[in-house]
Amino acid sequence: MCSSTNGELAVFVCVRxxxxxxxxxxxxxxxxxxxxxxxxxxxNKPPPHINFLYILSEFSHRLLAxxxxxxxxxxxxxxxxxxxGHYKRVKEGRIPGWDALVAYHxxxxxxxxxxxxxxxxxxxxxxxxx
Numbered sequence: 194m195c196s197s198t199n200g201e202l203a204v205f206v207c208v209r210x211x212x213x214x215x216x217x218x219x220x221x222x223x224x225x226x227x228x229x230x231x232x233x234x235x236x237n238k239p240p241p242h243i244n245f246l247y248i249l250s251e252f253s254h255r256l257l258a259x260x261x262x263x264x265x266x267x268x269x270x271x272x273x274x275x276x277x278g279h280y281k282r283v284k285e286g287r288i289p290g291w292d293a294l295v296a297y298h299x300x301x302x303x304x305x306x307x308x309x310x311x312x313x314x315x316x317x318x319x320x321x322x323x
Contacts (some may be wrong), residue, residue, distance in 0.1 A: 197265075198217070202272070206279060207252060207256055207260075208256065208257045208267065209218055210223045211252070211256065211267050212250055212267065212270055213254070214245060214246075214249045215246070215249070215250070215267070215270060215271050216274075217242055217245055217247040218240065218242050218243055218244075218246045218293070219240050219242075219243070219271075219275075220240060220242060220251070221234060221240045221241065221314045222230050222241065227231035236276055236279055236288075238290065239290040239291050239293075243290070243291065243293045243294065244293050245293075245294040245296055246255075247293050247296060247297070247320045248295065249297055250296055250300040250301070252268075253297070253300045254300075256301065258303045261301050261302070262279070262301075262302075262303050266296065268301055269300055271294075271297070271298065271301075279293045280294070283295060284298075
């Protein structure tokens with residue numbers, strides 16, 4: 194049995210699911226390479242399952258900051274799936290069809306600076322009687 198708490202286990206499962214989801218979203222149905230031939234991937238066309246990143250982005254808020262952008266985080270893992278400079282061209286809109294990638298990257302960004310405090314609602318607070 195694992196000696197970690199339920200919270201640690203939930204974070205592990207979330208990170209593991211995110212990594213596997215990225216691999217699935219970025220996978221392509223490529224033919225088996227013939228010995229001596231190189232299979233070229235056309236990164237101008239998005240992979241067939243790229244929209245799965247929209248689903249993953251719904252769960253990205255559960256990731257800790259270190260799991261998002263740390264050395265072994267989700268964002269560096271995602272960038273390793275792409276050729277050098279590809280995300281920049283996608284973000285600038287020069288390569289269409291990759292909107293899910295931009296949305297996922299935006300949703301997994303770590304917020305810099307102070308986090309705004311949640312506003313208190315009137316519900317649950319007692320009124321002062323004068």
